Amino acid sequence: QVQLVESGGGLVQAGGSLRLSCAASGHTFSTVAMGWFRQAPGKEREFVAVINRSLSVTYYGDSAKGRFTISRDYGKNTVYLQTNSLKPEDTAVYYCAAGSVMSPTRYSDSSEYPYWGRGTQVTVSS
Numbered sequence: 042q043v044q045l046v047e048s049g050g051g052l053v054q055a056g057g058s059l060r061l062s063c064a065a066s067g068h069t070f071s072t073v074a075m076g077w078f079r080q081a082p083g084k085e086r087e088f089v090a091v092i093n094r095s096l097s098v099t100y101y102g103d104s105a106k107g108r109f110t111i112s113r114d115y116g117k118n119t120v121y122l123q124t125n126s127l128k129p130e131d132t133a134v135y136y137c138a139a140g141s142v143m144s145p146t147r148y149s150d151s152s153e154y155p156y157w158g159r160g161t162q163v164t165v166s167s
Contacts, residue, residue: 042156043065043156044067045158046159047061047158048061050135051163054165055167057165058124059163060122061163063120063122063158064118066118069118072139073093073141073143074094074142074143076091076092076148076154077136080134080160088102089102089105089122091149094113095143099111100148102149108125110122129165131163136159136160137158138154139154140155
């Protein structure tokens with residue numbers, strides 16, 4: 042089993058930044074891919090970004106490209122999401138996810154990730 046705990050969410054004004062963190066514990070050998078999804082009220086869960094340690098690659102959803110950066114500290118089993126130039130439409134609960142997905146065509150599919158954190162709320166005011 043893998044446990045994921047997110048932190049770093051909060052209230053920020055439009056144009057501001059937040060750094061989200063996700064600490065993994067347990068059988069972290071199965072967390073080849075660690076990523077972030079988000080879900081706003083009344084909307085489906087949306088892929089934000091993923092980092093794959095085996096392939097040393099990162100992928101971003103369209104809403105994150107150019108503004109968000111995902112990174113990973115392998116020694117701390119922690120993945121980060123630096124969010125910049127935040128907009129009110131970025132308001133959502135941000136979830137950390139982990140799994141063994143390797144195919145770029147599957148990174149954005151939430152069903153590929155068996156492990157999830159409880160989420161951290163990000164609210165961007167206009």
